[in-house]
Amino acid sequence: MGVFFMIKFLNDYSEGAHPLILQRLAETNLDQQSGYGTDSYSEAARQYIRSAMKRPDADVYFVSGGTQANLLVIAALLKPFESVIAVESGHINTHETGAIEATGHKIEYVLGKEGKLTPELIAPVLVKSPKYHTVKPRMVYISNTTELGTVYSKAELQALSEYCKANDLLLFMDGARLAMALASKFNDLTLEDIASYCDVFYIGGTKNGALLGEAVVLLNPIFKEEFPYHIKQRGALMAKGRLLGIQFETLFQNELWLELAKHANSLAEEIADCCESLGFKFLTLPQSNQIFPILPANVRSELHKKYDFFDWQPIDDDRCAIRVVTSWATSKADVTSFIQDLCTLQKK
Amino acid sequence: MGVFFMIKFLNDYSEGAHPLILQRLAETNLDQQSGYGTDSYSEAARQYIRSAMKRPDADVYFVSGGTQANLLVIAALLKPFESVIAVESGHINTHETGAIEATGHKIEYVLGKEGKLTPELIAPVLVKSPKYHTVKPRMVYISNTTELGTVYSKAELQALSEYCKANDLLLFMDGARLAMALASKFNDLTLEDIASYCDVFYIGGTKNGALLGEAVVLLNPIFKEEFPYHIKQRGALMAKGRLLGIQFETLFQNELWLELAKHANSLAEEIADCCESLGFKFLTLPQSNQIFPILPANVRSELHKKYDFFDWQPIDDDRCAIRVVTSWATSKADVTSFIQDLCTLQKK
């Protein structure tokens, strides 16, 4: 008898990297390059990203992970007395060990709708008095896909962007799973749209087939001159920047990044469709590679014997929303197995 | 005619990774692992490091780079009013964009001797009055090898360690180039010694054949429980911790890390011997893979046509100390070429 391994639907970073990335790392390995992101691969990756959004003016920086990108962007763009507005479920508010506050900034959090912010939710936060006695809201932080797997529509993002401009707020999109957002069948945004609506955003590599890395895209020109100082000061400047450049160059060649995300989304959709056909509800709309079906206890406990996933949020005494995550590396076979087991369990 | 490339003696991070590392990444690529450093490769790497220093009690954490390791350790171990003492040439004092101060801590810097600290240099910093009106010195930061290429002897480190213990100071060794220190022919320290003399230190991977990564070793038990919170808060916790674990596992198998450092050191020694035989002086003793020969302007300018290296520090109107760095990836041929050109130039 062999060792038994659980099949993981826990997250989208359980494996290494897409094979093309490893191959490219090997091919370029002994090429001598200058450090700290000034290598030719990083430059090529920047050009790919600029072309993809038709913004030759954009500054692009590669950093190692999402929390690092978030704290870096927020600390670099805000003055000490300025705050950032987010949904309560926002990653910066829940799962970054206070990284934003550690840089000195208040997160003003409000309950979101489907994990999303709207101008209506932001408006009350802007009512402040007396002047100087309160923080000054200056940035809106959103995630796309959200932490609850939903995606922003073009109309929603446009409304947020216009509201931000009208209220002197910067709009920052956490794109740790931006590929999955753009690859979602519910999406009607282009990368070009995002670049025009946001002051800054990033494109996640870690959760989409890279070993590590997020590409921070800075559109608003007033922060460009100073941003590299912040990167170094926060310990986010990698000596071998080539490692990040090579990966993003590979991901953007032939739109590999979107292809990987489509794979992840389509497998999640299969599971979602199955859940729906079996009569299960969802915590939020299933729109990307993270879905949150609500399952009764007996079904959950049986599934847990064979599959790894998070029990996300209790709904009532019996039911709990679970989080199922697929990725570029998830196999069709594992998804088929999950669906079959789910159908069997529900029919009991 | 082809493109002409300069031969780089600029630093020890111009190439990718040692081929065994790339090979191991490929082999393990699709193995599903849990995230954030809880994977089996990271655990294996920790065991290798614990064994190498005979300290099964040590906590080992992998982070992406040197500045990140430095700010993380210092911010985690010091209270807000505590300071860290360093030599003026210390990396934290010169080339980290104020990363330490950005975490709230003062660096009290003094002129070093050969890039090194001694109890005599520290003593005046400890004279403070009145109480509560000054920072409280609490940590001594040293680098081994130093930023000037020198290494600490066992007697020197022991003296510092005893002085620190007697004065309630924590001793922290920046080991971005620790392998080169241990592999130096001037070294008489073991990894075990270092673990017994320091409260915390790290073992550099980035400059010794890894794609990225430093292994932070925490010996002092009072900080262990809390350290992981700091790692996450500083954005230093990598989702795919396996990337760091696999690399350190590979580096510590069959003492690859020391072998790579010996290669780097021996090539630097060849250049140093040549310089000495030609009558050139050095800024500091050539003891590792960074050497600082003092060359006249005409020699420097000729060398610069073919080789990349830093002009480090002017000595007089004509002469300047240059920094020549070799690495695990430096070829014997490039070193031979450099030596031949240097001999030719000096004879003119």
Place this chain on the structure above:
Amino acid sequence: MGVFFMIKFLNDYSEGAHPLILQRLAETNLDQQSGYGTDSYSEAARQYIRSAMKRPDADVYFVSGGTQANLLVIAALLKPFESVIAVESGHINTHETGAIEATGHKIEYVLGKEGKLTPELIAPVLVKSPKYHTVKPRMVYISNTTELGTVYSKAELQALSEYCKANDLLLFMDGARLAMALASKFNDLTLEDIASYCDVFYIGGTKNGALLGEAVVLLNPIFKEEFPYHIKQRGALMAKGRLLGIQFETLFQNELWLELAKHANSLAEEIADCCESLGFKFLTLPQSNQIFPILPANVRSELHKKYDFFDWQPIDDDRCAIRVVTSWATSKADVTSFIQDLCTLQKK
């Protein structure tokens, strides 16, 4: 015709100091004293406060104001990754320009009941996962009186204190208006109780007849050794500490501080009784020198012609809760005038 002055019910810091304080400052003026709180007046004040709570072991420090006391205590007692829990209406969360976050700490805020926290409100905040990825709640911040004029009962404070101890949370009471709380007819707490239930609290002078000053009382012994460093580092150590010592010595002689608070409370009670008799509701129970009657627009606009007070919170299209504040310096005549005008307006 002379200049017309509005009668102020805006706050409790519109005047200078109680005359006994000015007299005492004059009497002691040329006495030479050592600086930074080591003077004999500060020592006498500390003894008065220790006696009043029967806690000779307590450390007492005087600082200039409430925001300073709050940021100082929280920054001194929390580690970088630890958070403080507060009601959304808490002063640290609303009116301190992000002072707490500027020291690096997250405020986790929840909706309060009558401006107060309870164990039930805290409990959900303590549910965190995964470990290390979230802040670690470590302190509970309450205000007494609250920002909404209510007071904690002994049973409420005891329940909070026991809950905090059981969950390894520090309990910190912002006592900017502690005198008014203790002097409230709804109060059943003694200063001794407060000292036994809290790890740290402060006694406000600024809003109770002093020119400035809050007395921070540190009970929990583990922070005592280090607290003075924090005071100096935050710019909160006054060279002429005597100024604070003399005032608190005067306030604690013959319980002047409680006498002043009783005066303020009783005048607010008169206004509250009048409001109640006229059929007006309140935003929160009127229990101290800050009351929040809900008045229709026509009454409010008439009152605003003669009196200064804040329109606090709209209730519906017509009605708004106003904040009326009395103080040690409020005259019976001004209160009588306000009541008469209110009765006249309501009868129209």
Place this chain on the structure above:
Amino acid sequence: MGVFFMIKFLNDYSEGAHPLILQRLAETNLDQQSGYGTDSYSEAARQYIRSAMKRPDADVYFVSGGTQANLLVIAALLKPFESVIAVESGHINTHETGAIEATGHKIEYVLGKEGKLTPELIAPVLVKSPKYHTVKPRMVYISNTTELGTVYSKAELQALSEYCKANDLLLFMDGARLAMALASKFNDLTLEDIASYCDVFYIGGTKNGALLGEAVVLLNPIFKEEFPYHIKQRGALMAKGRLLGIQFETLFQNELWLELAKHANSLAEEIADCCESLGFKFLTLPQSNQIFPILPANVRSELHKKYDFFDWQPIDDDRCAIRVVTSWATSKADVTSFIQDLCTLQKK
């Protein structure tokens, strides 16, 4: 037998306030005023200060003490990666418990000349490479009088100011003892000069007859809009701002502040003249109310029996520079006594 009191030459904050200040506090005590520095006294004080420097455009803010003023100004004017340059003996570098670093900024300190900075001392600090890897020097901090009792000449300040402008550096003068500088017989600067040479400075009240208070004068327009947020965030905004306004109004009426400083300086000069006539040397030139004569051990130990002063810095085995400080409150009689005792001792 009565109690014996030491005569204090320890500092310039051993007494309360100038009697006119206490009188004015009493006269205005029950006048109702708005809070947080918006009272009419603060406005009057601001007008006095603006007039005295002929700068109606200047913003003036009152805060409680010197460390608070320093950390506030530096944190408000610098971006996270910018540093401040100071002499090693600068107050921010030595006696503020790391307050500046606690706001995230590096102090780059150099050995001063007579406690002063010069362009020549600053120049080497500006040599930085590589870009982004080092802090960016952005402010020069000087004290006038210096921590060693010396004063800047007009030529010296002008040279610094021009150098700063040429190098994009802000010039900040810590004027905790600015009155003593302007009242020094070695001074050739006017307040108007200082306002034209500096971007920001402050005028000390605490050490010149006020109970507390420093007037921060902001000339550079780019920081004005935001400064009040910083004041509140740092806990430096006093509810009863009137207390500071009344004091500065009084100090600036009839140039009381300069009169008090002249008194202090002239008494120090008497002691300095005596020392000189007795053949004693000085650590630095005696130019203000702080002087540093170098005395042999036997003289020092005899003087210590009757007078309080600091032993500042050992010169050799026998001699030590002491610090003698006079103030607005120092009596002629005490100075005469000190001089007589010194003459007697020296003649032995």
